[in-house]
Amino acid sequence: MTDNGLVAGIDIGGTKIALGLCTAGGEIVSRRRLPTRTEIGPGHILEHVFHEIENMLCETRGELAGAGIGCAGPLDLERGLVMSPPNLPGWDGFPLASVVQKRFGVPVFLDNDANAAALGEHERGAGRGLQDMVYMTISTGIGGGIIVGGKLVRGVAGAAGEVGHLSVLPNGPECGCGALGCLETLCSGTAIARRARKRIAADGASSSLISSMVKDPSEVTAETVAHAAQRGDRLAREVWDETIYYLSIGVASIISVLAPEAIIIGGGVSSSGEQLLGPLRPQVAERVRMLPVEKIRIVRAALGEDSGLHGALALGRRVWSQEPGA
Numbered sequence: 001m002t003d004n005g006l007v008a009g010i011d012i013g014g015t016k017i018a019l020g021l022c023t024a025g026g027e028i029v030s031r032r033r034l035p036t037r038t039e040i041g042p043g044h045i046l047e048h049v050f051h052e053i054e055n056m057l058c059e060t061r062g063e064l065a066g067a068g069i070g071c072a073g074p075l076d077l078e079r080g081l082v083m084s085p086p087n088l089p090g091w092d093g094f095p096l097a098s099v100v101q102k103r104f105g106v107p108v109f110l111d112n113d114a115n116a117a118a119l120g121e122h123e124r125g126a127g128r129g130l131q132d133m134v135y136m137t138i139s140t141g142i143g144g145g146i147i148v149g150g151k152l153v154r155g156v157a158g159a160a161g162e163v164g165h166l167s168v169l170p171n172g173p174e175c176g177c178g179a180l181g182c183l184e185t186l187c188s189g190t191a192i193a194r195r196a197r198k199r200i201a202a203d204g205a206s207s208s209l210i211s212s213m214v215k216d217p218s219e220v221t222a223e224t225v226a227h228a229a230q231r232g233d234r235l236a237r238e239v240w241d242e243t244i245y246y247l248s249i250g251v252a253s254i255i256s257v258l259a260p261e262a263i264i265i266g267g268g269v270s271s272s273g274e275q276l277l278g279p280l281r282p283q284v285a286e287r288v289r290m291l292p293v294e295k296i297r298i299v300r301a302a303l304g305e306d307s308g309l310h311g312a313l314a315l316g317r318r319v320w321s322q323e324p325g326a
């Protein structure tokens, strides 16, 4: 293998797949985006992915040295399998790493999408130059990745960083993981929308600005709640404030354990920016008294939707620094 080759990054999410090629120095030379089309299954969509990667290699006259894949989990990292992923129906048990490895004959590095995004933010985004950081993505669910001493923390079965399953409300709503009151059940985009819908049903929709923004309460999203809260809607503000309250419990717990230099928040809900982070910071500070919390930055991810692709490329670039399968 030569270090003048290129690596491919494949970032696989529930709705889209981002692809890119980069140099050993991390410069992206080509990129593409495809819909995930879960209805046609992983084998078929990967054929499109391979075709696009081959086109990109052709255009750039590059030779592939390795590939990195960030994929919605859960994954069996030891065997390189996708395991019953809620956002990728039909992908259960799919041997993703070996299929890509066989097709290109290069080392393949697989990790879950949140770990990949954490790597992306660490290398190219809001975590650049930091030794210790925690990345959280708040979208349909809540995921995370932990970097300590400049390296991703993997834990048993690569399962470290599941910040969405921190318990923030004893006996709270049941989570998809089977536990009660996980952060994800209260603060994910799905949870924000669900709590708003529940209140609308209890309060009567006529009392809410939200009802003027959507035809039916079933159409309420976290974004609707954020917009309505910003415009002063009482119901939406209550839901939004409650979200920040529970999020502050989760973030304070992470800070107390790891004392990272930064908590970096990405995912769709983070697009509300300071509307979320502004009130979050003082509430976290209230809860963290044992360490100098003012030194810990709570910031929005810098790469937006590209965190995952940058992370997949960072995984792929391990071909030049690490043994395959790491």
Ligand SMILES: [Zn+2]
Binding pocket: 164, 165, 175, 176, 177, 178, 179, 182, 184
């Ligand atoms: Zn859970």
